[in-house]
Amino acid sequence: MIPNNYHELNYSKIATYLFCPFLYKLKYIEGRREGLVAVTSLGVSIHKTLEEYHTNSNDPESLLIYYNRCFLGAGYANAAEQMEYYLKGKRIIEDYAKREKYRQSEILGCEKEFQFEHNGWKFRGKIDRFEKLPDGTYHVIDYKTDARISDNFDVTKSLQLALYTVGTKRALGKTQGKASIYFVALNKIFSIPFDEVNEDFVLDKYIEIGEKLEGTDFPPCTKSCIQCLFRMRCPHSIHTERYIKFNRL
Numbered sequence: 001m002i003p004n005n006y007h008e009l010n011y012s013k014i015a016t017y018l019f020c021p022f023l024y025k026l027k028y029i030e031g032r033r034e035g036l037v038a039v040t041s042l043g044v045s046i047h048k049t050l051e052e053y054h055t056n057s058n059d060p061e062s063l064l065i066y067y068n069r070c071f072l073g074a075g076y077a078n079a080a081e082q083m084e085y086y087l088k089g090k091r092i093i094e095d096y097a098k099r100e101k102y103r104q105s106e107i108l109g110c111e112k113e114f115q116f117e118h119n120g121w122k123f124r125g126k127i128d129r130f131e132k133l134p135d136g137t138y139h140v141i142d143y144k145t146d147a148r149i150s151d152n153f154d155v156t157k158s159l160q161l162a163l164y165t166v167g168t169k170r171a172l173g174k175t176q177g178k179a180s181i182y183f184v185a186l187n188k189i190f191s192i193p194f195d196e197v198n199e200d201f202v203l204d205k206y207i208e209i210g211e212k213l214e215g216t217d218f219p220p221c222t223k224s225c226i227q228c229l230f231r232m233r234c235p236h237s238i239h240t241e242r243y244i245k246f247n248r249l
């Protein structure tokens, strides 16, 4: 079966394939959905809150109002878990509001889309926050809501920021600036200047993986099972949690 977005690449596809090729097959070829759990649900709520806030207000006093409007109740095991995560998110938003009082950048867009073509492939992306800095350069931000940063995290190796940098230059026409991953729950930001991204290397890497996406071989990567939301349903999972056959869902 050939997916209908054949020859189109984005970071989510690439990241999913690198995490586990079989997971890519489940999600992008068979169209199965992961569903929400507490952590991912709160992540959606925070992203939506910041998008609505920066698009409609930019008054820090209003942030909690947007959070209450955007908080998603789905994905929680019960009301107690939902309240626990609501309060976690509220703390994140309150801290973000304090930092907003000192922000000097000008927000140019949220969920800003770009697309461009290269060597017959279409590249697409969506930038969480796109802004202009006081020195006139541009800043591309991807929010992460993780509660901890992985020991091997290295912003200079981020294929996501690399693609966003190339997209900002080629599709949005902004060549000077930096791209960042902003861990909003931890108030930590990691940046890479646009100049340090090797465009040819990044695009070649995406296309190299893209060619595998259009092949027929999607082997399971069982070292990822422990972090995989499909581990309860996947026939290849080595995780000890119960495996449920697809046809019982």
Ligand code: SF4
Residues within 6 Å of the ligand: 019, 020, 022, 023, 026, 220, 221, 222, 224, 225, 226, 228, 229, 230, 231, 232, 234, 235, 236, 237, 238
């Ligand atoms: S459970 Fe393991 S093998 Fe199955 S899709 Fe997830 S990571 Fe891949």
